[in-house]
Amino acid sequence: VASTVTEAAMTSLTSGKLAGLRQLRDTTVPGYVTQLDTVVAALIAQTNARHAAGFTLTGAGGGTFFTGTGSADVAVNAALAANPALVAASSNGQPGNNANALSIAALRTTAVIGSSTIDTAYAQLVTTIGSDALDARRDLDNASILVDSLEDRRQSVSGVSLDEEMVNLVRFQRAYQASSRAMSTMDEMLDVLINRTGRVGL
């Protein structure tokens, strides 16, 4: 009978491959995505706030620079990508003024996510993922060595050694040969006893 395993039944899993895959899907990767979203959301919010404070080449106020809310849908505003004149580089509407562009560029060294800049926050995420993967690999190595040595112990007791079997084979063969020899010796003795007894002096 085919049975369906429900999600609820799976929550009781605490170890094993299935539990590991579930943890990866439900906790680990979404955690990384949340962290990445924090970085991207800060980038969007900070850039847009500074961009909106400036003026475009035509003297109009700066609009949205990035659309979207997180890592999944972030994009440069399509209108702006099509017409770079809409970039609000000026802080006072003069075409030669680039103070607002400089202010946006200064985001690179400004702490906006706690005490981290956008760059360092992203680098932290990459480092976290890297060291998590390294930990997992190390754990795998350790566990494999443990499994191997236990398996060795088990095999040492329950396994088959060809050499041992061959030795036994030879031993039992010799024993068999010895018994056959004993039997044929007995047979000869009986032969003497039965067929040749009482015929002394014939």
Next chain:
Amino acid sequence: MAMRITTSMVQRNILSDLNSISSKLTRTQMKSASGKEIMRPSDDPFGTAQAMALRQSLSANQQHQRNVEDAMGWQDATEQALMDITDSVEKVKSLLVQGASDSLDQTGRDAIASELEQIIEGIKMAANTSYRGSYLFAGTETSTRPYAATSNPYVPGDDAYQGDEAGWNPAVPGIIREIGPGVQMSINVVARQFLGDGQGSGDGKLLDVMRDAVGNLRSGNITALRASDMDRLEQNFDLLLEVRAENGAKTNRLEAALGRLTQLEESVTDQLSKTEDADIAETLIELNSQTAAYQAALRAGASIVQTSLMDFLR
């Protein structure tokens, strides 16, 4: 008691050893093929963070270099225009000396006045120089010609400056280039600073003085020419030289900044290479020794797996 060694144990151990050697070999092969020590963040999380920081400062450095080069182009164009203006003013000085001479008659003075008017137009043309589509001397009004076309003959007000004072007035940021981390520099020169707004503006700047001189030449007022115009011209000439010197000093500063940035780029690139590039010699030696170990393991494995007591029993 010694551990009992069974056939499957031997086979399993040989297999797992072969696996571990061949996975090391694969990694070394990838390292030598890509030339990178760090191929994934998990290869060296700390090194990855370092490499990212280095790459960031490298890209910032390259942008600063582009900024400096753009600023230098701007400065060169400015210097060229200022040189033209200086030459013209020197010419005007000698013309005024000539015009103030008692021996010259009015016809001669009129001729000098006409020549002076042409020179003024020439100076305004130099002040209207544009670089990559931006007027150099108009402050941040880079799309406005600092001195608009004038009517002929001259009407007072024609020489009015059309730009703004950004960069000259300390309260208004001029055209700024970031030439280093947090180091900003204003690169523009405002024409109003030394040319002024022309006759009648009363600012005593070059255009004002020269227009006055033209008027005095035409009316034959040599006294005013000698008493006031020549002195004021001399003062303005000094101011012009000052502006040029300042601009030249900015160019020197840019050159020094560029030298520093190039040096920094070299050392950061070097550091980046040390962090994430594989040492080729070391990698190749590693590759050789691992290949040898792999082959030895294969050979040993093959002879151990195949033999048993069976081979020696008849």
